[in-house]
Every structure is written in structure tokens, then in C-alpha cells.
Amino acid sequence: MSSSNTNPGSFSRPGIEFLGGARDQLPILLGVVPFGVIFGALADSAGIPAFEAQSFSLFIFAGSAQFIAVSLIGQAASPFLIVLTIFIVNLRHMLYSASLAPHVNHLSNRWKIPLSWLLTDEAFIVASSRYRRGNIEFAHWYFLGTGLMLWTAWQLSTSLGIALGVLIPPEIGLDFALPLTFMALIIPTLTDRPAWAAACSAGFFSILLANLPFKLGLLIPVIIGISVGLGVEIQSASARRANGDIT
């Protein structure tokens, strides 16, 4: 049938959420896919066999940690040190887990286990923007859709990089799409003064601490940002109380 007024509700609510999550991950993939290709190429040039290289993406599924692990393998570091490094680099995911925990608390373990598995930086950022929009009855399908989209793209881009085995020149400039995507996502989170304070202080310290190893240049500024946000919230709440006492 060529009727143009097809019912858009031909998908169920879970289906709409799932596709919405997958769709909203697309802009981020523009920035992620080049990294996946580069990871595959780097793993190949570090002498890691194709199956093991792909397994890093399949099982660890954490971009920064995989890059650092491969560079440590290239330097013949001990497996213990490499695993410890992966642990420190991914410690920031604990914050994401804490942030999303209240939203998925009502779900069964059948949901919690795969959703946690997909909890990367990019999945967290897109999923938490969904939870902020409210009406979350089926939002876990959105989380699943966005996580699976990212996971699939990460696997395919890794494979491509292993197959090519050559480095993609960074001058292409596509990596710049990543901060631009984050720019679009941060604006709706800046709803009040404490949120601005959290963002500004985290940004400031991320510059100051940019040279720290193990992604600590991300973890520490984020913890400072959260503390500053809380501090400003408490301070303005008590200022409001003080004003209330005067009038």
C-alpha cells in the first residue's frame, strides 16, 4: 500500500524506545568509529593476533582502556600491571553506574546485567539524557538500543581496523565530531547554577590535569565538579533560607 498516512504507532512502545536509542547514538558514532578503526590498526601493529584484538573490543568494550592496554602490551608490560591500569582507567564507570542505578532499580536482573555490560561513556551520556526527559516506563529499551548500537559499531570498526592494518591519518578531522556531539549534549544539563558550577570546575581541572596518566585527568576533574556542584547547591539553599528568615 502506498498510503502516506501510515500509522506511526505500528511499533510498540518498547520498539519505539529501542529505535530511538539506536538513532540518538548515531551522531556519536561519527566520532567513535574512527577510534575503533584506529584501535584495530594499532592492535594489529602491536603484534596482537586478529582474534585476540577483536576480543578486546568484544569483551572489554572500553575505548580508552583498550588503547592504553595495547600500548602497554607494545611496551611488554606485565599482565598484572595492564589489568590494574584497565581497572583505574575504567573506575569512572562507577560514577555512571551510580548515576543510572536509581533509574534501573525497578528492573529485574535480566535487564540490569546486560544494561551494565553496555555502560560505556557514550551509552551513559545518551541514556542519561533520555532519563532526564522523564516518562521512563520503557526507557530501558532506549538504553538497550543505544548501547547495542554503540557495541555493534565498535565491533565492526575494530574489525575494519584489523583488516586495514594501517593507521587512518588523524588530519581527516572527524575526531572533532566527538567534542561537538558532547557540546550538544551538555547544554540541556546546564539547568541551574550548581550544574554550571559543576561543568565549569570539571572543565577547568580537566585542562589543569590533562597530563595525568590512566585517564585520571578525567576521573579527578569529574569528582571535583560533582563536589563543587553539591557545594553551590548547599550554599544557595542556605542563602535562600537566610533570606527567608530576614523577610
Added chain:
Amino acid sequence: MSRLELWIIILAGMAVTYLIRLSFIFLIPPDRLPEWFRRGLRYIPPAVLAALIAPDILLLDGTLHLSFTNHRLLAGSIAALVAWRTRNTWLTIVSGLLTFGLLALL
């Protein structure tokens, strides 16, 4: 490095990463967390995003680059403006990439 060592890294790396991601979702119920901690969670997304954006647009080869010759800063500012006015992810990215490309041509 032997294949056995590689598999130790992959499987142990998977275990620690997964335990971190499971931590609060699975192992610790949120109603057991203190009140201040739960309120702090709201500030994670803006803090994470700012800490990801700032080095990408302000640092060049590891040093602060605050001037009109920093094309990433200019294009990022345009993109921020577009994001603020339109709330549209694609428009934000396209405007930023276009600005970046145009500046490279100048």
C-alpha cells in the same frame, strides 16, 4: 607476549570493567546510599561532558591554546551557540564541522 598472557589480560580486564559497571546498578541498592551522594549524581553528566570537551577544544599538543588561531575553540563556540539555540545534535555537529572546515580554508 604469549597468547595465554593476552587472554589473561582480556578476561581479567573484562572482569574488572564489568564489576565496575555493575557496582551501583547491581551490587549496591541506591536507597542504601546517603542523601548527599544521591543528590550529587545529578552533576555527573555536566561534569563528565565538560571534562571531555575542554581538553579537546582548548589544548593543542598538551598546552593551553586560547586565541583566535585556535580553530577548534572558534568552531566549538559556534557549535555551542547552535546547540543552545536549536537543541539539535546534528545541526550542532554540522555547524561545528563546517566552521572548522571553513577556517582551515582561510
